[in-house]
Amino acid sequence: MSTYFVIAEHLQGVLTETTFEALGAARNLADATGGQVVGVVLGHEVSELAAQMAAADKVLVVDHPSLAHYSPEGYVKALEPLLQEHRPRLAIFQNTAIGMDLAPYLAARLDWPLVAYCNALRAENGAIVTTSQIYGGKVMAECRLDDGPAMVTVLAGAFPADDGRAGNSPSVEQVTPSTLNGLHTRFLQLNEPETGDVDITKADVIVAVGRGIQSEDNIEVAEELAQALGGVVAASRPVVDAGWLPRTRQVGKSGQKVKPKLYLALGISGAPEHVEGMKDAELIIAVNTDPNAPIFDVAHYGVVADLFDIVDALLETLEK
Amino acid sequence: MDIVVALKQVPDLVEELEINDEGTGLDPDVLSFVLNEFDDHALEEALLLKEETGATVTVIGVDTTGELDQALYTALAKGADRAIKIVGDFEEGERLPIPVMARLLAGALQQMTYDLVFTGVQAADDLDGQVAPMLAALLNVPHVGVVTSVARVNGVVKVQKEFWGGITADLEVDLPAVLGIQAARQAPRYAPVSRVRQAMKEATIEEIEVEDLPEAPVAPLRRMFIPEVSGRAEILEGDEATIAEKIVDILRERGLIT
Ligand SMILES: Cc1cc2nc3c(=O)[nH]c(=O)nc-3n(C[C@H](O)[C@H](O)[C@H](O)COP(=O)(O)OP(=O)(O)OC[C@H]3O[C@@H](n4cnc5c(N)ncnc54)[C@H](O)[C@@H]3O)c2cc1C
Ligand SMILES: Nc1ncnc2c1ncn2[C@@H]1O[C@H](COP(=O)(O)O)[C@@H](O)[C@H]1O
Numbered sequence: 001m002s003t004y005f006v007i008a009e010h011l012q013g014v015l016t017e018t019t020f021e022a023l024g025a026a027r028n029l030a031d032a033t034g035g036q037v038v039g040v041v042l043g044h045e046v047s048e049l050a051a052q053m054a055a056a057d058k059v060l061v062v063d064h065p066s067l068a069h070y071s072p073e074g075y076v077k078a079l080e081p082l083l084q085e086h087r088p089r090l091a092i093f094q095n096t097a098i099g100m101d102l103a104p105y106l107a108a109r110l111d112w113p114l115v116a117y118c119n120a121l122r123a124e125n126g127a128i129v130t131t132s133q134i135y136g137g138k139v140m141a142e143c144r145l146d147d148g149p150a151m152v153t154v155l156a157g158a159f160p161a162d163d164g165r166a167g168n169s170p171s172v173e174q175v176t177p178s179t180l181n182g183l184h185t186r187f188l189q190l191n192e193p194e195t196g197d198v199d200i201t202k203a204d205v206i207v208a209v210g211r212g213i214q215s216e217d218n219i220e221v222a223e224e225l226a227q228a229l230g231g232v233v234a235a236s237r238p239v240v241d242a243g244w245l246p247r248t249r250q251v252g253k254s255g256q257k258v259k260p261k262l263y264l265a266l267g268i269s270g271a272p273e274h275v276e277g278m279k280d281a282e283l284i285i286a287v288n289t290d291p292n293a294p295i296f297d298v299a300h301y302g303v304v305a306d307l308f309d310i311v312d313a314l315l316e317t318l319e320k
Numbered sequence: 321m322d323i324v325v326a327l328k329q330v331p332d333l334v335e336e337l338e339i340n341d342e343g344t345g346l347d348p349d350v351l352s353f354v355l356n357e358f359d360d361h362a363l364e365e366a367l368l369l370k371e372e373t374g375a376t377v378t379v380i381g382v383d384t385t386g387e388l389d390q391a392l393y394t395a396l397a398k399g400a401d402r403a404i405k406i407v408g409d410f411e412e413g414e415r416l417p418i419p420v421m422a423r424l425l426a427g428a429l430q431q432m433t434y435d436l437v438f439t440g441v442q443a444a445d446d447l448d449g450q451v452a453p454m455l456a457a458l459l460n461v462p463h464v465g466v467v468t469s470v471a472r473v474n475g476v477v478k479v480q481k482e483f484w485g486g487i488t489a490d491l492e493v494d495l496p497a498v499l500g501i502q503a504a505r506q507a508p509r510y511a512p513v514s515r516v517r518q519a520m521k522e523a524t525i526e527e528i529e530v531e532d533l534p535e536a537p538v539a540p541l542r543r544m545f546i547p548e549v550s551g552r553a554e555i556l557e558g559d560e561a562t563i564a565e566k567i568v569d570i571l572r573e574r575g576l577i578t
Contacts (some may be wrong), residue, residue: 011483071491072453073462097466097483100442100500104449107537108422108457114449115539129542136333136444139346142542143447150539153449184462184494188478193486205576229577238357241503247486254466254482254502262576269333271444283574285567286553292336294547301570302553303563313564318577 002035002089002148007079008053009098010041011070012190015049018094018156023164025121025154026092027055032123035089039170042078044068047172054167061172066180069187072101078177080109089148090128095155097254103153114151115143117272119158136271137294156253156276196248198232204261205231208251208278209239212267212288212307216244221311222266228318234258236268252277266307270295321375321472321495323366324432326425326439326451327395329353329385333444343543345415355391358440364504365470366438367399373472378402378432382424384410389525396523397515403523404428408530418446419536422454428528429459434496436477441466441500448539452500462493465500 004026008019026037039056041049044067050059062078075098083091083106091106093099095117107114120131128145130152200206207226213219219233226233233249240250251258253273263281268274270286270293278284279298286299287307296302303310331337331346332354338347366377379395381388383405392403406424410416429437437459439452456463468488469480481489482502493499556566571577 011487070489072464097481100450101453101463101465104418105453105457105463107449108419108454111537113537113539116447116449132447134445134447135331135337138333138337138546139339139544140547141447141544143539144542145540184497185464186492188490188492191488191490241361242507254484256485261574262571283576285570290334296553297547299553301567302555304555305560305563309560310563313560314567317561317564317568
């Protein structure tokens with residue numbers, strides 16, 4: 001029987017949404033192939049989390065004080081023997097700040113193939129066909145994993161979390177971790193997000209700027225437009241990394257998840273890491289000079305033009 | 321302290337991408353390459369550490385494009401001390417799988433002394449994971465990815481790792497270690513053209529020649545394709561004033577403005 005492993009992720013005692021998505025993906029594969037889903041939770045005193053992995057048939061809990069806080073080294077040291085022993089058909093990791101640490105490391109240690117950035121998985125005549133979103137979302141790649149063991153990382157928002165939440169209570173099994181002594185990585189502290197002038201997650205209207213805004217000075221025109229629309233300015237990562245706007249304004253994978261009534265994306269390409277944070281906005285209008293920009297795949301309305309021309313015209317029209 | 325920074329060129333995603341006839345990769349004839357943006361941050365963080373601690377900075381890359389020199393000279397112009405490129409019979413622009421790339425880099429690093437290896441957190445072009453964790457596994461040293469600052473404290477490094485929603489963690493890591501850098505503490509510096517030219521004249525790029533590609537488990541690619549245009553936005557046409565009016569009408573209809 002094929003076994004699908006799902007490596008759970010949690011911070012501050014809460015399983016992430018992507019964990020349930022990965023569980024949903026595994027459940028659907030298992031149902032299609034007559035396989036079973038095995039969840040893996042690593043941590044210290046985390047049995048409660050194991051019970052929440054409803055769609056799993058079984059959950060393995062690796063409990064150790066050294067795993068009380070996430071460290072890439074602790075996790076891979078605990079996972080390697082477990083994967084080695086069970087050799088699952090497919091081990092599903094998440095394409096997150098945690099899964100991205102773990103999957104490639106373990107793939108290299110175990111000599112298993114890894115397919116990253118998956119947004120679709122399906123069973124086909126005994127094989128598992130994966131679809132990945134690469135080149136910033138501009139290209140898709142299809143792979144065929146004929147047999148296991150193999151690994152994937154799945155993109156946030158691509159699989160049904162509800163399917164991961166549905167099910168009977170799985171059986172929970174405690175696993176004694178192999179030696180976790182003498183780790184070279186030590187957890188010091190967790191830092192809460194900075195709080196800033198505005199909370200972009202509470203705004204109804206967001207004017208978001210990307211690298212297309214070109215310079216710090218140009219943020220002003222976005223501010224002007226945001227004011228005219230009664231909204232706030234947010235940004236993609238490069239704008240924040242450049243120091244043009246504070247970190248609190250960042251939308252996406254490592255920033256905030258927003259769901260405003262209007263998301264106006266100016267000069268944002270629509271990389272998967274950005275889209276993850278805004279695709280659920282009620283209305284998305286994107287302005288980009290590149291007609292092939294992936295942002296047009298999530299936007300409801302698109303404008304292929306220079307953002308500065310459109311912002312000026314919008315300000316004029318709104319004044320009337 | 322010796323820091324090695326791995327540099328990779330990636331297709332410029334602002335350009336139109338085309339798939340080759342075999343459906344196995346991008347058409348190299350229509351590609352222009354740029355340094356992976358996160359590598360620029362990795363280099364910046366290394367240069368900051370050089371300024372703070374007197375570390376040496378070596379840049380290294382597997383030259384799959386035939387154009388890596390540009391990136392290496394630019395790094396030297398910014399302050400890197402040494403540049404190495406791994407060359408071999410790789411077809412220009414061909415997508416070398418990441419597990420192969422990691423083994424090539426690991427092979428080179430095993431011949432060098434290093435305390436820290438920095439890579440960019442990821443490159444948007446790959447299918448089979450990230451180099452940094454694989455490299456760490458092959459070198460048998462610890463790894464932390466999605467790093468946004470590195471400080472040297474009492475013989476170890478203190479790094480900040482990003483999770484999501486603005487949550488970060490501080491971790492302490494013994495050396496040697498491999499770190500995947502997401503962002504440097506400051507925006508990457510700029511190298512004046514004159515300095516790059518000077519580096520091209522005065523500096524040498526060391527070469528490591530590879531005879532055979534290492535064996536590695538590789539995700540079996542079936543095909544690559546440009547995503548279909550389903551669910552695509554309705555494109556608003558016209559001159560700027562017309563488009564602005566259309567947008568304002570949409571917002572009014574939805575009661576977003578009065
Ligand atoms: C682990 C990880 C986490 C990440 N987290 C995030 C995150 O939280 N948020 C995030 O945004 N990114 C995140 N990223 C980065 C992400 O991969 C992309 O690099 C980023 O989203 C690109 O930002 P951008 O669209 O502004 O820039 P680019 O991709 O450079 O796009 C700029 C766009 O502007 C257009 N343009 C240029 N000039 C104009 C003009 N005058 N008028 C109109 N359009 C113009 C161009 O055509 C282009 O499409 C993360 C990456 C990693 C690896
Ligand atoms: N061919 C290469 N040469 C040098 N460094 C590389 C190469 N491929 C990947 N890297 C490094 O690994 C990082 C992550 O890329 P990737 O693993 O391809 O997502 C890059 O940003 C580089 O720092």
